[in-house]
Amino acid sequence: xxxxxxxxxLVPGLVFLLLEVFYFKPKLIYVILVLIILLYFFTVRQFLxxxxxxxxxxxxxxxxxxxxxxxxxxSTMVPRESGAxxxxxxxxxxxxxxxxxxxxxxxxxxxxxxxxxxxxxxKNISSYGNxxxxxxxxxxxxGLQSFxxxxxxxxxxxxxxxxxxxxxxxIWSNQINTETGLFYMLIFCLVIxxxxxxxxxxxxxxxxxxxxxxxxxxxxxxLLRFYLLGNLxxxxxxxxxxxxxxxxxxxxxxxxxx
Numbered sequence: 001x002x003x004x005x006x007x008x009x010l011v012p013g014l015v016f017l018l019l020e021v022f023y024f025k026p027k028l029i030y031v032i033l034v035l036i037i038l039l040y041f042f043t044v045r046q047f048l049x050x051x052x053x054x055x056x057x058x059x060x061x062x063x064x065x066x067x068x069x070x071x072x073x074x075s076t077m078v079p080r081e082s083g084a085x086x087x088x089x090x091x092x093x094x095x096x097x098x099x100x101x102x103x104x105x106x107x108x109x110x111x112x113x114x115x116x117x118x119x120x121x122x123k124n125i126s127s128y129g130n131x132x133x134x135x136x137x138x139x140x141x142x143g144l145q146s147f148x149x150x151x152x153x154x155x156x157x158x159x160x161x162x163x164x165x166x167x168x169x170x171i172w173s174n175q176i177n178t179e180t181g182l183f184y185m186l187i188f189c190l191v192i193x194x195x196x197x198x199x200x201x202x203x204x205x206x207x208x209x210x211x212x213x214x215x216x217x218x219x220x221x222x223l224l225r226f227y228l229l230g231n232l233x234x235x236x237x238x239x240x241x242x243x244x245x246x247x248x249x250x251x252x253x254x255x256x257x258x
Contacts, residue, residue, distance in 0.1 A: 004050055004112060007043050008104035012097040014039060015068070019093040022072065029076065033069060040064050043104060047111045060107050062169045063129050064100055066162055070136030071096050077143040077206070099129055126173035130166050134217050137162050138196060139210025146206055156193050163189045170221060176228045184224055191220060211251055219244035 015036050022032045044060040075092050079085040106121045141155045167188045171181040195216055199209055219240050226232040 004046055004108065007046060008101055008108050011039055011043050011104060012101040015100055016093055016097040019072070019096065023089060023093070026076065029072065033072060036068055037061070037065050040100075044107070047108055050112055053111065055111070059169070059172045062165050063126060063133070063173075064103055066137065066165055067099060067129055067133040068096055070133045070140060070162075073140040074136040074143070077140070077147060095132075099125075099132075103129065123173050126169060130170060130221075131214065131218060134163075134166060135210050135214040138213045138217075139206050141196070142200060142206035142209045145200065152197065152200060156197055159196055160189055160193050163192045167221075170225065171228070174225060174229065181228055184228065188220065188224060192217065208251060212248060215244055215247045215251065 018032050018036055018039075022029055040061050041057075044057055047060075048055065048057055071092055075089055078088050078092075080089065103125055106125050109118075110122055138159060141159050144150045145152055145155055164185060167181075167185045168178075171178060171185065192213075196213055199212055202209060202212075204212075222240050223232065223237065226236050
């Protein structure tokens with residue numbers, strides 16, 4: 001147990017090495033992902049068994065698990081032949097390692113060394129991590145539709161599952177009552193699926209389609225979070241709608257239409 005403090009540094013390094021194996025052996029993608037998720041599982045378990053807590057293990061595993069799954073799936077669609085593609089892949093692996101380090105350090109302090117825990121640290125990491133994870137996941141959905149001709153309904157089902165995980169993690173990290181947020185979880189998932197399905201008909205690259213959905217996600221989740229926390233007001237609504245509208249207009253007018 002006394003070695004738990006080294007896990008936030010050790011685990012990201014091991015995950016990075018596993019992703020490097022995936023870089024050279026892409027066919028091992030499923031094996032690599034399983035090993036990485038098992039690493040997250042045993043790390044969080046080590047943190048929890050060291051203290052008496054009512055926290056559920058899966059609440060801590062969800063974010064790093066679907067963040068890595070989204071990033072790895074997205075990276076399979078990056079061309080490896082060019083130097084820029086190789087650099088981008090390495091950048092993704094470093095991004096994943098950096099995020100995992102920050103996240104594990106935060107939950108280690110939250111669970112084991114609460115005196116060192118910085119207020120809102122977990123909430124902030126969750127906010128940024130979920131935004132990036134959603135972008136990776138939804139872009140991967142559109143990419144798989146383009147490259148593999150995967151049926152769109154099957155991809156929407158996968159996105160529905162991940163969207164449910166994301167909104168659950170947001171509700172948990174913001175300490176919102178799960179029973180209160182259950183109805184809004186369902187609404188969020190339905191809205192995301194409807195929007196994602198509609199956006200899939202646009203003749204744009206999967207990078208741009210993912211960005212459009214990420215902006216929609218940012219608006220919806222931001223307003224929902226403030227509403228459930230009881231802090232929603234006209235000023236916040238205007239800020240989100242103005243920022244979101246300008247972002248969407250900018251993306252649509254600068255994107256290359258196929």
